[in-house]
Amino acid sequence: MVTEKKVIDDEGLNQFVSAxxxxxxxxxxPTIKADRVFYGVxxxxxxFVREYSNAQNSPKDFLFPRMEEILRFTDDETVVETxxxxxxxxxxxxxxxDAMAIKHLDKLFNWDYAxxxxxxxxxxxxxxxxxxxxxxxSCFCTSLGGGLGPHHKKNVDMMLTKLDRSSYxxxxxxxxxxxxxxxxxxxxLATSSHDEKALELRENAEKMITKRLNLDETFKVMDDxxxxxxxxxxxxxxxxxxxxxxxxxxxxxxxxxxEGLFRLRFWxxxxxxxxxxxxxxxxxxxxxxxRFRNRVYHKFVYFKKNLDEALCVGCGRCxxxxxxxxxxxxxxxxxxxxxxxxxxxxxxx
Amino acid sequence: xxxxxxxSIDWEPKIIGFLCKWCSYAGADLAGSSxxxxxxxxxxxxxxxxxxxxxxxxxxxxxxxxxxxxxxGCHPGSCHYxxxxxxxxxxxxxxxxxxxxxxxxxRRLQMSWVSASEGFKWADVVRKxxxxxxxxxxxxxxxxxxx
Amino acid sequence: MRASETNxxxxxxRQISRSLLEAKEADYVIGYELETDGSVxxxxxxxxxxxxxxxxxxxxxxxxxxxxxxxxxxxxxxxAIVSKGCDVKSIVALLQEGQIVRDKIKVLGxxxxxxxxxxxxxxxxxxxxxxxxxxxYDSLIANERVDVREFDVDSVDYSEVEDVEKMSVEERLRFxxxxxxxxxxxxxxxxxxxxxxxxxxxxxxxxxKYVPSTPSIKGNFLWLLMRTxxxxxxxxxxxxxxxxxxxxxxxxxxxxxxxxxxxxxFGYEAGRNPxxxxxxxxxxEEDPDEFIK
Numbered sequence: 001m002v003t004e005k006k007v008i009d010d011e012g013l014n015q016f017v018s019a020x021x022x023x024x025x026x027x028x029x030p031t032i033k034a035d036r037v038f039y040g041v042x043x044x045x046x047x048f049v050r051e052y053s054n055a056q057n058s059p060k061d062f063l064f065p066r067m068e069e070i071l072r073f074t075d076d077e078t079v080v081e082t083x084x085x086x087x088x089x090x091x092x093x094x095x096x097x098d099a100m101a102i103k104h105l106d107k108l109f110n111w112d113y114a115x116x117x118x119x120x121x122x123x124x125x126x127x128x129x130x131x132x133x134x135x136x137x138s139c140f141c142t143s144l145g146g147g148l149g150p151h152h153k154k155n156v157d158m159m160l161t162k163l164d165r166s167s168y169x170x171x172x173x174x175x176x177x178x179x180x181x182x183x184x185x186x187x188x189l190a191t192s193s194h195d196e197k198a199l200e201l202r203e204n205a206e207k208m209i210t211k212r213l214n215l216d217e218t219f220k221v222m223d224d225x226x227x228x229x230x231x232x233x234x235x236x237x238x239x240x241x242x243x244x245x246x247x248x249x250x251x252x253x254x255x256x257x258x259e260g261l262f263r264l265r266f267w268x269x270x271x272x273x274x275x276x277x278x279x280x281x282x283x284x285x286x287x288x289x290x291r292f293r294n295r296v297y298h299k300f301v302y303f304k305k306n307l308d309e310a311l312c313v314g315c316g317r318c319x320x321x322x323x324x325x326x327x328x329x330x331x332x333x334x335x336x337x338x339x340x341x342x343x344x345x346x347x348x349x
Numbered sequence: 350x351x352x353x354x355x356x357s358i359d360w361e362p363k364i365i366g367f368l369c370k371w372c373s374y375a376g377a378d379l380a381g382s383s384x385x386x387x388x389x390x391x392x393x394x395x396x397x398x399x400x401x402x403x404x405x406x407x408x409x410x411x412x413x414x415x416x417x418x419x420x421x422g423c424h425p426g427s428c429h430y431x432x433x434x435x436x437x438x439x440x441x442x443x444x445x446x447x448x449x450x451x452x453x454x455x456r457r458l459q460m461s462w463v464s465a466s467e468g469f470k471w472a473d474v475v476r477k478x479x480x481x482x483x484x485x486x487x488x489x490x491x492x493x494x495x496x
Numbered sequence: 497m498r499a500s501e502t503n504x505x506x507x508x509x510r511q512i513s514r515s516l517l518e519a520k521e522a523d524y525v526i527g528y529e530l531e532t533d534g535s536v537x538x539x540x541x542x543x544x545x546x547x548x549x550x551x552x553x554x555x556x557x558x559x560x561x562x563x564x565x566x567x568x569x570x571x572x573x574x575x576a577i578v579s580k581g582c583d584v585k586s587i588v589a590l591l592q593e594g595q596i597v598r599d600k601i602k603v604l605g606x607x608x609x610x611x612x613x614x615x616x617x618x619x620x621x622x623x624x625x626x627x628x629x630x631x632x633y634d635s636l637i638a639n640e641r642v643d644v645r646e647f648d649v650d651s652v653d654y655s656e657v658e659d660v661e662k663m664s665v666e667e668r669l670r671f672x673x674x675x676x677x678x679x680x681x682x683x684x685x686x687x688x689x690x691x692x693x694x695x696x697x698x699x700x701x702x703x704x705k706y707v708p709s710t711p712s713i714k715g716n717f718l719w720l721l722m723r724t725x726x727x728x729x730x731x732x733x734x735x736x737x738x739x740x741x742x743x744x745x746x747x748x749x750x751x752x753x754x755x756x757x758x759x760x761x762f763g764y765e766a767g768r769n770p771x772x773x774x775x776x777x778x779x780x781e782e783d784p785d786e787f788i789k
Contacts, residue, residue, distance in 0.1 A: 031641055032785060034744060036744070050510050056742065065734045066680055066711050067710055067711050067712060079784045137532065138533070233540075236540045236563075237537065237539070237540065237563075239562065239687040239688055240687050241682050241683050241684035241686075241687040241740070242680075242681070242682040242683060242684070242686070243682045243684050243740070243742050246680050246742070247742060255709070257708075257709060259708055259710060259712075264710050264712075266681075266709075266711055267680065267681075267711070269682070273681070274700050280719070288566075321742045322686050322735075323558075323684055323687075323739070323740035324537055324538050324558070325531055325535065325537035352711060369573055389763065400559040403706075404722070404725055405698055406705070406706075408706070408718060408721060408722055409704070409706050409707075412707075412714060417501075418748045425781065425785075433781075434780060435547055435779035435781070435783065436777075436779050438779070438783055438785055438788065439762070439775070439776055439779050439783055440776055442727065442761055442783070442784055442785070442787065443729070443757060443758065443761070443776070444725055445724055445730045445755070446555075446753075446757045446761075446785060447728065447750075447753065447754065447757070448719060448721065449662065449665070450660065450666055450668065450669035450750070450753050451668060451669070451717070451720070451721050451750075452666070452667075452669025452670070452671070452673075453665075453669070454665055455787075459789065460787060460788045460789070461788060461789040462789075465591075474789055475644055477789070488611060489715075490669070491713070491714040491717075
């Protein structure tokens with residue numbers, strides 16, 4: 001596959017966005033909304049924010065929305081299944097961590113059954129990545145396996161790398177990307193010096209990520225110590241809200257309820273007590289630390305057992321927006337030390 | 350509530366009344382046995398005392414599309430449970446201001462003191478409430494399809 | 497805050513915590529510790545050796561009183577808690593409602609001249625604060641640089657609330673529906689609130705279902721309205737709900753509206769006096785009733 005790399009400037013990028021929109025694509029990119037960066041539909045290229053660490057929400061919001069109708073009861077007493085309309089979409093400016101998250105969601109929503117709603121929304125959505133040159137201190141994508149790193153290209157169709165103040169290296173990675181790169185009307189062919197600059201940026205970015213953990217070791221320690229008092233201790237400052245699960249690009253649990261004439265599917269969180277409560281009244285995760293432990297295990301143990309990968313992508317949103325700044329990286333990387341330390345200590349309620 | 354029900358020119362205000370069993374419900378009953386004529390806009394829910402009324406009942410009524418809520422109880426000092434109506438008075442003066450703050454016209458939430466012997470007053474209260482709510486128009490807060 | 501002030505107060509907090517833990521007068525201490533990015537977060541200290549984790553500075557935003565909710569069902573834990581003036585009001589409100597036992601908590605009251613966000617701006621709740629010195633404490637970590645005068649009750653500033661009140665009914669409905677649309681029902685506002693301690697929240701109740709659990713505009717609007725109502729007369733204005741909301745809904749407008757109303761209608765303020773009965777549990781024969789027919 002011949003991938004011709006090009007170099008374009010900000011204006012070129014704006015033109016590319018307009019071309020995509022003209023070709024009938026809905027372009028979803030990070031934009032500024034009330035001082036924060038959120039993924040949203042953009043009407044023109046200038047709305048696409050290019051200097052940001054990561055958006056508060058993730059592309060998950062568009063593939064697995066906060067709420068969707070799956071069924072409705074009509075006037076003439078029939079039941080109609082509702083499906084999302086197929087929309088041609090481009091996700092522009094997706095960080096490698098979020099792109100990996102989409103890969104995980106693709107697996108999760110097709111694992112034991114094919115989730116029609118997710119698949120219809122996922123469709124042939126094009127992913128155009130934006131390489132990360134300045135990871136935040138809360139990022140730890142390089143430890144999560146699958147080659148994930150700040151410039152990782154494997155999960156996107158095209159990749160943008162910001163080389164300097166206003167030039168971007170743009171390359172097609174997949175066939176879908178190849179097809180779209182022809183929409184680029186401007187730009188020059190990339191030379192080896194552009195490639196070298198990109199490599200330098202990549203190496204710098206990887207060096208900036210100082211948080212590292214060994215997935216296999218962590219998996220083993222956690223798998224062997226489910227009942228450790230360590231989990232009670234680290235969960236103490238967790239207040240039990242759903243922010244981590246709702247902002248996480250890979251969390252995917254939902255509830256289904258009927259409201260009036262509609263059956264709705266909407267986000268649910270394992271952090272709520274009601275989530276695991278049985279109809280009998282019994283609740284296997286009746287205490288906060290059990291729910292907290294469940295989330296950590298789901299990301300680092302259960303998914304690894306089932307699909308041999310960590311479900312976490314190291315984006316750091318859970319820590320950034322947590323009301324108590326609970327740090328999943330710290331908890332997991334210190335698990336081995338913590339578990340042996342807490343083996344003998346009596347933890348108060 | 351479906352959109353087509355509002356757009357009809359035959360729209361009539363729909364009011365839910367929460368009436369205390371000892372005073373207002375008896376008063377409404379008296380209005381009935383006295384054959385007093387008043388608009389059939391109100392559906393009555395009997396409660397033991399106005400203090401039984403959880404403000405969430407009122408809000409659920411508005412959410413379902415009810416145009417007005419009328420709460421009626423014993424006069425201050427006459428509550429069968431001594432002071433239930435005083436507590437309800439406090440509660441609903443707070444709720445009224447809050448719904449107003451969020452954009453629901455507070456005139457949709459009305460409260461009255463009607464005793465067991467005040468059949469005429471009851472008919473009058475309902476007549477006036479119906480007119481006021483007719484002026485306010487149908488409750489368009491949460492229309493299916495407009496969410 | 498000057499480094500000398502923070503160091504001094506940090507030292508005192510550590511010293512008091514150490515002696516409480518050593519003398520076994522507290523099972524654990526809830527305080528603040530430094531986060532790696534320069535901010536501060538809650539910490540639980542179980543033994544005297546760990547008190548070095550405790551700090552005090554102007555990033556100590558969290559209302560630690562919300563962790564006292566964890567002691568509600570267990571009548572045995574003795575907790576020492578580092579508390580600013582605003583946090584102590586929450587503790588007082590919990591005492592007013594009989595949810596915590598006074599002699600099971602040791603309040604380490606801290607004089608506070610205001611907290612700042614990561615950009616260094618003074619928080620809104622600090623601009624409106626009258627309780628630089630906590631009104632209740634077991635130990636006081638004083639700071640002479642802090643103005644601890646009694647502030648004039650009438651000088652309370654409700655201008656943000658009044659701006660919304662000035663809108664028309666339709667404008668207000670549109671405003672709140674727009675805010676409601678953002679809500680993802682993460683319930684962070686509920687979980688962080690010291691006074692949201694219901695075993696089963698009204699929004700989780702099923703028969704009857706008062707408020708939809710779904711994050712529709714209707715469900716969210718009703719959630720915002722009714723949570724505000726359930727906190728009316730109980731909310732002390734710590735604005736934690738506002739801080740934690742991941743989608744920036746201006747929850748402080750709703751709760752301060754309730755605070756303004758109960759002050760205007762009943763002359764009441766929650767969290768001032770532990771022996772004062774909660775507002776909606778009592779009544780006065782002179783309560784306003786001009787709206788009643």
